[in-house]
Amino acid sequence: MILSAGYVVLYVVRLLSRSRRRKMYLQTIRQVVQKHSIFIKKSVSEKWSAAASTLIQCPLVKGSQRFTHKPLLEDDHIAMMSVEPKQVVNLTDGWTEYYRPQGEYREDSTHEDVVLLLEARRPTNVDTFLEHELQVSPAEKVHILAHGAAVAWKSGSSFGIILHCTLDEFVTLSMAFCEDRLTMDEDLEVHSIMSVKIEGKSSSLVLNQEIDTDTAKKSALKPKRNSADTDTNDSNAGDGNDIAKQLAHLLAPPQSEQDQLTDLWSNESLASNSSIGRTSELLDMIDAESQDAETVDRSMMESGAGEELSDFELAGSSSSTSGSLSQSWKFVRQASVAKPPNVLVYAGKIDSVRKFNKVKKIMQQCLDSESYVIYHLKHEELETTPWIENTVLLVLASKKKYTDANETFMKYFRAGGKILGLGSGFDQELVEQTLIRKENWIVNLKYKTWSDVSLISGMYSYDISKTIAEDSHVTKLASDTNGNVLIVRVNQETKGSAGSAILSQVLFDKDAGDMGVTPEMFNALKKSNSARFEILGQLLTTLGLECNTASPPVLTPAVLVAREEISKQSFLKSIEKRLLSGVLKFGKQTLHFTADDSVPAEENLLPVLTEESEPFLKNFNKGKYCENLKSRILGNTVMYVDVIPTTMTLLDGLMFSVPETTGLIAIARQQTQGVGRGGNNWLSPIGCAMFSLHVKLPADSNLGKAVSYLQHITSLAVVYSVCKQEGYQDIDLRLKWPNDIYYGREMKLGGVIVKSTFMDGMVHATIGCGFNVDNSNPTICINDLIQLHNRQDGTSLTSCSTEQLIGRCVTYIENLIDQFQAEGAESFKQMYYEKWLHSNNTVTLQSEGNKEVKIVGLDEYGYLLVETPSGEKISVQPDGNSFDMMKNLISMKIR
Structure with missing residues (x-):
């Protein structure tokens, strides 16, 4: 009891200390940030008068080093100084524009008044750095991208990042910096923070191009990592994957622009x-x-x-x-295009992430998880991302009507696209609607063999006698017990296209918890829950999608297997000092090395069985693997797992510790969250x-x-x-x-x-x-x-x-x-x-005015080398927004 009280007291004291320090930082920074630069560095033992010039030397700020400085505060953690005049960073001096995909930090133009320069370096003591990273809990860590918008980066002996943030976020970053909680992921540590002015324009690795509808039809969507994935993380921890990919892996100061580009491409190929x-x-x-x-x-x-x-x-x-x-190939001839397995969900502008997650959840339970991947189509991506050509189904879950959005959806429909509308404002573009109620309500639906199924419905019914879209035909699919038509199918009849839409006022993404209902209504909705999924599955099947209601596979432990026992023992010996009761934590992953095969696997906790366990090796033929493995080192030590979210993060916390001869490899029979390019599902x-x-x-x-x-x-x-x-x-x-x-x-x-x-x-x-x-x-x-x-x-x-x-x-x-x-x-x-x-194939460089060029091979860095009709050779890399890397290439360097 006394011990518990002591913990409570310590916790309260810690909170009060942080609160006082935050107020002190905020007050100090606010006084000078607009006129002067503020330079923050870890506190040093020397007095300011003797160490000031050393402290504020920053190789990333070019120009005159003549300035006046004034200590602002110095506590046990950091030294903060005012620097006059305000320091300037010229972005034309070797800085590269930071590409920030949709779903990351959102800028607020009303408060975006602070620009920060963060200087980072490789740790001088790797073991100490890794030990500290593992000691700080993910909930305590503050990732720089969670509290600012990255503008540009620059590699070198000092690694620089330009960050836009609010005053309050500046304080948050400073607090985390002083308490050793600030992180960039990977193996970079922040050495100083300075508020600066920026001028000039950084260079870009990806040319910004306006993509019109015609371009969209020739290109393809690169699905982004769902913003929901980031939103569900702790606000302090942040995601950080993108900056880790773009920045932290850059290896050393590049000698030329091409070297710099190669470093970025090498970082994640x-x-x-x-x-x-x-x-x-x-x-x-x-x-x-x-x-x-x-x-x-x-x-x-x-x-x-x-x-x-x-x-x-x-x-x-x-x-x-x-x-x-093979007889298992059941071919279905289609008159136009067999779409890739991408299901896109549009949920409007307001509260779109939450709405998307609701729709995604029910779609995942209906669709075959091995055949389709579900992505969030954000409003700002409608015209900037070429998605139309590569979407097998577009789900519309926004009841608000956006004219610009509806025009784009109509283009997709006319191009042969398939649409599922869930109380969507787009419905009125295809068929007439009648308002029957001013709010969502519960209906008893009749559809095929189902009758009196209690479901939540929108405010309208459809008038199938009044078709709005040209060259289309409307068919009633379902109605309520009062005769209101609540689900219709609209087929386009234009020659050469096969657009098809199922429009539903029944809101299949909503359940009993989404409405204030009586206990009787709640029970009725819950009893109809299985029918809700079955009906939605039937509608998706009608649109030509494959549905599977099978439960996702259960995660299993990994088993440590080695070609020779000495390799396994050497591996275990190399990590034993990092284990705490057999547990090793890194990033979001936890490995539990144990001989107990009863320990259950979880999404972020993987038991690794140090003894070969037959139940978990029955699907892995060790003899066949070893018989075909003729390498000296690679593949010597295997972490085999039947079912795992992904193997790509499994080795992250081990690679720096293992001996040269370990040859560590992770093999999976099945992945539930495989990783592809740019975070895409695999x-x-x-x-x-x-x-x-x-x-x-x-x-x-x-x-x-x-x-x-x-x-x-x-x-x-x-x-x-x-x-x-x-x-x-x-x-x-x-x-x-x-x-x-x-x-x-x-x-x-x-x-x-x-x-x-x-x-x-x-x-x-x-x-x-x-x-x-x-x-x-x-x-x-x-x-x-x-x-x-x-x-x-x-x-x-x-x-x-x-x-x-x-x-x-x-x-x-x-x-x-x-x-x-x-x-x-x-x-x-x-x-x-x-x-x-690709030998002697021709491709079009859209970044070069649609210039047609011939592929001649690879350059010294692995980029594609092409030749223009005039003999000019250009190194190119794929457009990150294109499915087909041969349809949209970007010129990187003229030789």
Whole structure:
């Protein structure tokens, strides 16, 4: 009791101390921030008079160093000084514009009156830094992006970030800085904060372009990480993933602009979001003999080893298809486009994140989780993000009518898009409505075999006799017991398009908790809950989507497996000093190393069984993996897990501690939250080979200077893992720059994601790879291609297993790395070109006035090298907003 009271007293004292310090900081900063610069540094032992000039030296502020300074306050934590005149940062002096995706910090023009320069450096003592990072709880950490809008960054011996923030946020950042709670993620620590003025314009790695409707139809949406993912985090902790990707991984001071660009690209070389191709050649190639097949497998047109997949324009009615493929491929011929598995939800402008989460939750329970990914389409993205061409379903959940939004939705509908309206203001663009009540109310719905289902409805009914949209037809689907039509289907009848919309006044995203109802009404709504999901599933099926109400897989522990026992023991020995009762915490991940196989797995808590447990290894053939693993180091020590959210974060807290010979790899049978490019979801069904591999490279080595090539090495290793087997050389696996594995020119089989960071002269890279081995759905897999080859060539090649190909792939990764380190890029490029799809292809550079150029190869950093008709060579990288990296390229450097 006394101990508890003591904790309470300490907690109260701590709060009061922070409150007093905050008031002191706020009062001090407010007095001078508008006229002078405020410089804040960790407190030092020297007196101000002796140390002031040293304290305020900042290599990131250019120009005159002649100034006057005045101590403002000095407590036990920081030294704060007023500097006059106000220091100026010229953004034209090597600063790079910070790309901030939608959903990050929102600026407030009425209070945005402070500009900060944060100087960060690599820690001088890595062990001390990591130990401190692990000691501070996530709830206590304050991430700089949670309290400011990043404007620009600059790498060098001192790493700089320009941040816009309010006065109050300045105080929050200063408080966190003085208490060692300020974080940037990864391995950078803030050394000083200064309020400054900025002038000039920073350079941009991504050219800002206005995207009109025509451009949108030629491009594709890059789905962002849902803002809800950030909103649900602790406000102090922040997310920080984006700045970690853009900033913290930059390795060393670049020697040139190209070096700087290469550092950024090397920092995270990711799999392409999707790919766009034509299937006419493929359909002919599958079986030219069969001209009467009536169906084409839509699953073949969707996602492969991960992420989102492309639009594939099907051939016209004369295209031939094959009956020689696996019987599991149930083809469905479509007259226009087979859409990628992206479901977008638009929830208006006000309270849109909360509304989106409500809709997403119910959609996830109805749709097949392995076939679709649900994203938030924000209002500000309607015209700036090319989403129309790459959306299989648009869900409209905003009852307010926005004219500009409705015009865009109508364009999508007329282009053949599918829409589900949930009490949407867009409804009146298609069909006449009648107001029957001034608020949401409970109705008894009649739909097909369902009758008297209690559901929440909007304020209108539909008049199916009054169609508004031209060339369209309205059909009644459901009504209430009073005869009010509450659900209709609108089909477009214009030749050449097949727009279809289901408009519903029944608000399937709302349940009993969303209305103030009597106990009787509450009970009625709850009793109808299962019918609510069943009816929504039927409507989605009517729109051509695949529904699956199966429960998500249960997370399982990982098992530590090694090719040789000495590797496992060496690994455990290397981390034992970091374990507290067997527990290791880093970031949002916690690993519990234990021999007890009864410890349950949770989303952020993964038990790692140090003894091989048969129940959790029954789906992993260790013998097959080790038999095919011929590497010296890579892949030696395996963390295998049946079901995990993602393997990409699993190695983050381990890579700096493990010995050189550990060869740590994480292998998963199934992922529930796989990660793709830019934070996109990565679809990970059973039968897909999925692993994350730690690779360590000297920074001054051939590959250390061009880390971007790791993505190409891994992609080629996947192809070699199959095609280098005797008899398998004719399996048509190809490479699509920068990091996709393809069947022929048409269908994606896999992708690669690479994250890298720098520590003590070494580049630590985590390679994430996924490719389809034995999963025919939702797309195509390697074993399907082997069966097809057997039928066409009369061979009897055996199917491959995931363990077999992962072992072989890791072996080739190590071999190719060794060759690259010894011989440089040229010999590797020749092998890469033999398997890639792009030799002498022409592409359009939209950033160069739609100039058509010829692809000639890779440059020294792994960028795509193209040549203009005049002979000018340009290095380009993919547009981050495009699914198809070959449709929209950005010029990076003219040679």
